[in-house]
Amino acid sequence: xxxxxxxxxxxxxxxxxxxxxxxxxxxxxxxxxxxxxxxxxxxxxxxxxxxxxxxxxxxxxxxxxxxxxxxxxxxxxxxxxxxxxxxxxxxxxxxxxxxxxxxxxxxxxxxxxxxxxxxxxxxxxxxxxxxxxxxxxxxxxxxxxxxxxxxxxxxxxxxxxxxxxxxxxxxxxxxxxxxxxxxxxxxxxxxxxxxxxxxxxxxxxxxxxxxxxxxxxxxxxxxxxxxxxxxxxxxxxxxxxxxxxxxxxxxxxxxxxxxxxxxxxxxxxxxxxxxxxxxxxxxxxxxxxxxxxxxxxxxxxxxxxxxxxxxxxxxxxxxxxxxxxxxxxxxxxxxxxxxxxxxxxxxxxxxxxxxxxxxxxxxxxxxxxxxxxxxxxxxxxxxxxxxxxxxxxxxxxxxxxxxxxxxxxxxxxxxxxxxxxxxxxxxxxxxxxxxxxxxxxxxxxxxxxxxxxxxxxxxxxxxxxxx
Numbered sequence: 001x002x003x004x005x006x007x008x009x010x011x012x013x014x015x016x017x018x019x020x021x022x023x024x025x026x027x028x029x030x031x032x033x034x035x036x037x038x039x040x041x042x043x044x045x046x047x048x049x050x051x052x053x054x055x056x057x058x059x060x061x062x063x064x065x066x067x068x069x070x071x072x073x074x075x076x077x078x079x080x081x082x083x084x085x086x087x088x089x090x091x092x093x094x095x096x097x098x099x100x101x102x103x104x105x106x107x108x109x110x111x112x113x114x115x116x117x118x119x120x121x122x123x124x125x126x127x128x129x130x131x132x133x134x135x136x137x138x139x140x141x142x143x144x145x146x147x148x149x150x151x152x153x154x155x156x157x158x159x160x161x162x163x164x165x166x167x168x169x170x171x172x173x174x175x176x177x178x179x180x181x182x183x184x185x186x187x188x189x190x191x192x193x194x195x196x197x198x199x200x201x202x203x204x205x206x207x208x209x210x211x212x213x214x215x216x217x218x219x220x221x222x223x224x225x226x227x228x229x230x231x232x233x234x235x236x237x238x239x240x241x242x243x244x245x246x247x248x249x250x251x252x253x254x255x256x257x258x259x260x261x262x263x264x265x266x267x268x269x270x271x272x273x274x275x276x277x278x279x280x281x282x283x284x285x286x287x288x289x290x291x292x293x294x295x296x297x298x299x300x301x302x303x304x305x306x307x308x309x310x311x312x313x314x315x316x317x318x319x320x321x322x323x324x325x326x327x328x329x330x331x332x333x334x335x336x337x338x339x340x341x342x343x344x345x346x347x348x349x350x351x352x353x354x355x356x357x358x359x360x361x362x363x364x365x366x367x368x369x370x371x372x373x374x375x376x377x378x379x380x381x382x383x384x385x386x387x388x389x390x391x392x393x394x395x396x397x398x399x400x401x402x403x404x405x406x407x408x409x410x411x412x413x414x415x416x417x418x419x420x421x422x423x424x425x426x427x428x429x430x431x432x433x434x435x436x437x438x439x440x441x442x443x444x445x446x447x448x449x450x451x452x453x454x455x456x457x458x459x460x461x462x463x464x465x466x467x
Contacts, residue, residue, distance in 0.1 A: 023189040023312045024286060025248040026108070027176070028079065028304070029235065030193075031228050032072060032120060032148055032200040035258020036065075036265025036279040038225055044263055047222045048212065051233030055252065056283050060290050060331065064403075065282025066300040067256045068323075070271050070346055072147075073122045075255040075301050076195065080104050080123065080137070082305030082324040086345055087459035089382055090123060094147070094352030096382035097123045099131035100465045102318035104305045105138025108191045111314045116179040117142040119172035119195035120149070126360060128159035130379045135159070139193075143175045146356040148200035154360035161364035167205045168197040169224075173231040177238045184242050189312070196231060199224030201259070218260055247288045249311060253301060254280035267428040273344050273397045273408065274428050284331075286311070295330060297338050298403050303327050320464045321455065338403060343452045347396020348389070386462040391454045400449040407445040417442065 036042060040049040041056040068078035073093045074085030080103040081088055089098045105115045117134040121144040124132030134142035135158065143157045149168045154161055164171050176194040183190050198205055203220035205227045212226060213219030232252065239245045257270045257277040266275025282299065284290065289311070302324030309316050310326045323343065329335045362374045373379070393411070400407045404423035410416050419433040419442050432438050458464070 025190045031254040034254040037263030049229040059285035062282030064298045070277035072255045082322040084323045091349040092351035094354045113191045115191045118175040126156035147354040148197045150204035169231040198228045250285045252283045341402040345398040
């Protein structure tokens, strides 16, 4: 008996639905300027983070989780692409990602995920028609600010700007939760990005107990960390209420080191290539697959794309070189070391200021009046220019981390090096670069770092893309 063609089609749809049902939902939550030590579970003596602490007690905690860069935009680009941000032209804050990149959202969208972006974008445009707005970067729905925002922000909803009353972090989570509720019954797995605007200054958001840190040095900063903790707690509660917690990957981290060196988790703070500027909280929860525990092997925001695709059973379609690795073998205790070192580089170019509310308010007024965009320059900022950078000079500060060894290269009027053992001197306060017993090891790491930086510059110069 011949089966009608429409029956075959129906069967294929059912099979596709079963495949999607097995794939995990994925939610990425990122803080803005929270350092490694700015949590209760990492021992901060003042900050209250009960929801982060509870999540850490139930999840896999990365004790050495690194942002790809010591400032915001570059790290966000690393999450989306798995590539060092200088490769993709996000050399500093406020720079735009190149549209030739295949993002994590695009990979998941093509594999059947419903995708949503909420909160701080800061890697491209918020306007319709831009190749680097979230909609053209793999997201079906989006409600975003261009940079950090606080209370009553102006946000772009799929390209149409509106002002939303309330705390920026709570708005971000409320929009994320509504997205999940709208799509949880469709049979398609969901991918949601919630990039919180806190605890970036000027620290105007207040926690439930508004005077919790009154009179304490750093109080407004601490208060916004508690705000983001409350927002995370709300998200976790809603995930449980929706009945999707078991097969949902929830990955929490920060975009760079904190604002206070005392709790940064190392030397320096935000803006620094030393540990305090790069080391951030990292918590991964997936009840269907992972048990509670700790990982001391270094991991990075660069690793999120390859790890998440692996966890979802999706073959990457992008062909450009990745700097991140699939962490699933490490997570499953099948390896006890990171085979691929981590490269860091910052200071090649200056950042560019992005005043989110100011820009988006002007755009909203123009949209409501039916007038052209007051910021046409921001539609394609950065992305059409391919200035050629030298493959011999590498301005700024770079580092090569091959645990526990970390080599620093600092290029000013001359090039200087520093060399640390992070296991014995985690504060990078004993430079071993002049110790003769490490001469050959340092020379080898110098060669590796130089080769990697040349590769990064070639990508920056556009050589990864077809002409």
